[in-house]
Amino acid sequence: MGVKERKEREKLQRSQDILEAARRVFESKGFLNTTLQDVAKEAEISVGLIYRYFQSKEDMFASLALKGAEQFDKNLESTLKKSGRKKSSAQAVLTDIAKAFFDFYSPYGEYFDMLLYSYKGLKQVQIQGSTLTRLMSVTLGSLDKLKTFIVESAEFRAKNEDEALQVVFLLWGILLGCHKIFDGSGRGHLFAFSREDFITQVVHQVMVGIAKNESTSQPKEDKRVFFDERPDL
Amino acid sequence: MGVKERKEREKLQRSQDILEAARRVFESKGFLNTTLQDVAKEAEISVGLIYRYFQSKEDMFASLALKGAEQFDKNLESTLKKSGRKKSSAQAVLTDIAKAFFDFYSPYGEYFDMLLYSYKGLKQVQIQGSTLTRLMSVTLGSLDKLKTFIVESAEFRAKNEDEALQVVFLLWGILLGCHKIFDGSGRGHLFAFSREDFITQVVHQVMVGIAKNESTSQPKEDKRVFFDERPDL
DNA sequence: TCAATAAATGAATCGGGTTCAAAAATAAAA
């Protein structure tokens, strides 16, 4: 029964080819300005055939985000594994993570952005789709790996998993925003920094701030720091 | 000639009414899932009439972003003016700015997001539109006000306007990302913080880090801090 | 070689943004 398997492989390959074609067109014209005609032409197939491989235009979009997320997750995993072996400082690890984040964001950012920005932006139908479910699951997996890293890094002083998760969200937000700004301002040409330097500096000056509670100046009326007291909600 | 003026006023009022109606529908269904039928019904007018007041669906969208940006700019201005009078600490001012940013982002964020995320996402035609031009101009104005603030705050150690602008972008990015995360995780219910506390803590722990170059731990191989040395690009 | 099945096509459908000719309302003129 080698035929079935070959077909399986061919089908996967074809879907990857289409996806890459779509990525190229999206990259040059933007998602909303791209028609399936454009994608079909780039992939050298007919329009209708796209629907044998993807449920919809938005599904292609989500598939691209998924691809990016999977790649990031792999990078994250190897970064954390390496850091475990070498007992690197939290700061060095964070820098590596930030780099992985930037790597993943550059080619796949637009897709992930639109997903993140507003799930509302996607047709409701699609939200049920399995692609989005898998994307969600991969992302949660990455966040969970980060959480474990935070818990195990004494520098962060997270007392429990909940607190660690909050740090993760904060880190994620900072990376997100900084990438957006760096990328948005002409891939950093507004900064006098190369990409590498920018990441190093952000981690050094900003992210590390989270890990350290010994700030030199306390907030005026609110003495709380991240985990010392909780406002009762 | 009071008639002409009254009509002028009525026209403005009507366009505001339509915009608010659109905002309500967008908020509940999302931009892409909203049809102009929906907006027309909510505004209690016919579909065609929308086009007397707005050039396109995307123009309504940009108008909403503009409205938000103008509001933020006003808040920013008064915050900075107040801080000038009271000689508040940079940290206190940043906290106020962050609050203004969050305020503006909550109701108008989606629109601004999509614009920011990728201009490619908007139809090319629209990019020529005057609404987008005005939005750009208001935003640049806000960034400029921030830049002036940074320049004048000794804490930031910006040697010149260029350096100050880089700090502004960094701050902007952090606010952007943190808001996205806070808002995205169920308006903060994943955090054990109220909105107010979250903002205070972000500013306290993260943003203040930018202003302080005396970090306790230097990056391993790269001793540079933000403005002491520049990589030569 | 010949069904049977799968892959591929592109014309038809359909939804929604946009346009437009015509109706309704309002203002100006007589």
Add this chain to the structure above:
DNA sequence: TTTTATTTTTGAACCCGATTCATTTATTGA
């Protein structure tokens, strides 16, 4: 007030692009 001009408003028609589907073409297994 009546008439004419202008402005506002309407909703049906238009058009583009995502999606579907009947049909054709290619592949497989007998």
